[in-house]
Structures are given as C-alpha cells and as structure tokens.
Amino acid sequence: MVNQVNPWGTVDYKQTGTNRFQDSFGKWVETPTYTQTTNLSPEQQKIFEQSQAAESNLAGLANEQSAKLKDYLNKPFEFNNQDAANWAYDLGAQRLDPRFAQDEDKLRTTLANKGIREGTAAWDTEMARLGQSKNDAYNNLMLTGRGQAFSEALAQRNQPINEITALLSGSQVSNPAQMSGGTPQTSVGGVDYTGLVNQKYQSEMNQYQAKMGGLFGLGSAALGMFKFSDEHLKTDVERVGRTDDGTPIYTYRYKDGGPTQMGVMAQDVEKKQPDAVKMHPSGFRMVDYGKVH
Template identity: 60%
Template sequence: MGKSAPSAPDPKKTAAMQTASNISTAQAQQMINMVNQVGPWGSTTYSPTGSTQFTDAFGKTHTIPTYTQTTSYSPEQQGIFDRTTEAQTNLADLAVQQSDFMKDYLAKPFEFNNQDAADWAYDLASSRILPQQQQATEGLRSQLINSGLRPGTAAYEREMTRIGQNQSDQMNQLMLQGRGQAFNEAMATRAQPINEISALLSGSQIQSPSAGYVGTPSSQVAGVDYTGLVNQKYQADMANYQAGMGGIFGLAGGLLGAAGAAGGFGKLF
C-alpha cells in the first residue's frame, strides 16, 4: 500500500500555537526592556510582583508575570521635593481660605459710579487745566481788544465762543479719559482677589517627579512566524509526496510498456 498524502495543518491548533509563541515573545521583550536606571537625580527599578491570568480566543489560559516600576529620588532631590510639596500644600491651604472669602466677595455685584469718575476727573482738571484755560481766555480777550475788537461785536463774540467750545471739548475729553481710567482701575481692584486665588491654585499643582530620568529603553524582538513555518513544512511534505507518487506511476507505466512489448503479462512473468 502506498504512502498517504500529508494532512493539512489544523488552523485552530496552528493559530493557538502562534498565539502562545507571540505571548512568549512579548514576555521576553518586556524583560529585555525593563532596564534599571541610576542617575544623579535618583533611580528607577523594576521588580516582579506576581502574575495575572489571560485567556486567549481559543480558551487557553496563559500566566503572564507582572512587574512594578519604582522611581526614587536621591537624598538631595528628595529633600527638595519634600520642601516643594510642603510649599504647595501651604499654597493650597491659602487657596482654600481665599475660596471661602470669594463666596461673599463674588456674591456682591460689580458697581461703578460714573458721577464719582467725573468728579475725580474734574478735581484733577481743576488744579492744572482750568487755570491754563482761564489764562488762555484772558490772553485772547486782551489780544482782541488790542486789535480793536470790542466786547459785543460779532467778531469778538465769535472768537470768544470758539475758545469756549475748544475748552469745553478739552474738558469733555478729559472726563471721558478719566472715566475710562477709573473704570479700568475699578475692574483691576475687582479682579485682584480672583487673580490671587488663581495664582495660588496654579502654584499648588502637583508636579511630575519624572524630571531627570531617561525613558525606558525599547528593544524590538521579532516574533517567530509559527504559522508560516507550519505551512512551509506542509508544502514541503506535499511536494515530497507528489514526487514519490510520480515515481510510482512512472514505474508502473514502464512495467505496462514492457508487458505490451512482450505480448502480455503472462510472458512478462
């Protein structure tokens, strides 16, 4: 009886073996990458801490080791970190206190009195601009009279009206600028406590202790192509089988040809 043809690989079994090979490769790669580090700022170490169970798509359970990464400061850096943390805690406590104050502070609506701003601007003008305007008015009056223009004449009244309007515009502009400045100062005063608590909250944020440490090296380990190897072996076995079957058929054909030339199988045998 001739040799039977090789059986095709079981896809489920092949895939399960490929999964197991991939998991083994991943575990080896993880252990290669977990390199302990020691530097001027401190150290980073890895230590096994147990294992976890993983069930693949084929129902096979795999045990995978687990590790813990520990980062430690040098004594000097640890001291700096402790003091910085203490300062951040103090800032956080101040922020809590300020937040209690802000409840009542923000409950009161912002108020701005336009009349107060106008009075402030007028008081500012009274000491400097009003005397200057008065001096300018007197100067124009003297100039007009010396030029022959008397009070009551059209030209005289026109010139006096012009300087009066200019001085009024000057005062209005001062009032507007003064109001804008007063409004900005009032807004700044209103926002000051808010800015302070924002600064306190920003200063109390937790900082990452990873500064100064090099990232974990990464080594790529190529996995074994188990599926490809199984398929290659099957193709090779099939080629050998077909070659063997070709030899048998060739021998049988040769025997039949010889028998025909001799006049039958009886004469051949």
C-alpha cells in the same frame, strides 16, 4: 524588567506574586507579577519634599481664597460715572483754569487793541468761541478721565481673581513614575475655577450677541456704518458730556443685556442732524457715528 541606577536615584523591579489563568486547552498557566520601586537620591528626595511642601501651601492658599469667590462674584461690579467725572475735573482744573484765564486776558487785550469794545456783537462772538473751547476741553477731560477710572476700577475688581488663578497654576500634583535619564512625572492640574467663570461669561456674551444679531440682522447689510442707538432700546442711561455740536453723550446698557457703553441717542441726533439717522425695519432708529459732530 531592567533595574535603573542614575544620578537621580534608582528604579528596582521585584517579583511579588503571580497571576494564574486557564488557557484555551484548559491548562492552568501562571505568570509573574512585579512591583516597581523608585528611590530618589538623598539630594533629589530633599528637593522633592520641599517642592511638595511648597505646592501644598499654594494649594491650601488657593482653596481658602477660592472659597471667597462665590460671595465676591455675587456682588455686582459698581462704577460711579459722576464720581469719576468729578475726579477728572478736579484733577485737570488745576492746569486748565490758569491756562484759560491767560487765554481770556490775551483775548481781551487783542480785542481792545482792535477797537472792539465789550458788549458789542463782535466781542460777544469771540468770548463765546473761547467759552466753547473751554467747555469742549473740560468735556474731553472728563470723558478721558472716566475711561481711565473705569479701567482702574476693573483692574482692581479682577486682581483677587488673578491672584487665585496664579495660585492654582502653581499647585500641581507630581508623581515620579519611572526614571530614564531623569525623573518622569505625570501631572494633575488643579481645578481652574476662574476659567469656568470666564467661560460662562463668554458664553453669555455670545448668546447676547447672537440674540441681537437675530433681532436686528434683517437689512443690516444695507445700513452700512449705522449703529442701533434708539433710546427705547437702552436702560441705565446717564448723561456724561456732549459733542462739539452740543449733542448729549450718555453711558447706557442695552435692555437685552451686555456691558456698559458710551454714545448718543438717535432722538437727540435727529433734531440737529437728521441725515445721520435712519429708521430700521424693526422700527428702531440707528445712528451713523461718522456723521455726528
């Protein structure tokens, strides 16, 4: 037992008793027992006390806030597609409307200079083309805006969880065991409540994907880039736009679970592009998104 003295403090060993036991020959033997005492220097003791107080405050905050997680996570994540689309439309219309008004004036002038009069088939064709371009621009605007709004809503949803995680990672119990040039410490991490929630979510997602793979895996290798898109497999369906070819675009979830997704219905695609749709052996339709216009 070697006593230590260094800039961080001292470690002393003192005999405080004995242990008594009987050996194999029946004789009683006594061995000494020691107590280690660690004393920090005044400067290190002050730092230790301040650190402990700070960690205690963080642990208290984490405890108070984590108690709210149960009610917070019991509320489902809500996102209104129509509100997001309207927001994107109102924001983008301030720039797109003047531009398309100028494009229409230019087109009218150009057609008039070419002798194409309003009401003729050529006039209607060119105006319809301009209208289609305008419609596509607004559809793209609303789809992009919806994605941005969804990301912002999700970040807002996760912010309280991230704050509690940060508090938990900063509150750890540290005890100086012995000194050897510095103050050795053993740490006991706080309970990672958020990690447990995330693990549960990942587990549920893995189970869902495994279930989908088991249900639809037969024959999937031969179907290439086709994706299950049958309307009978989906729920919470809401139309949010259309493709260049006029095929409706929806947001939806699969009935077996999983996150909200965006795409087309196989039944809609089959009406205009039957070559982009295949029937799976399970009886549900699949769509090759690479062929959808």
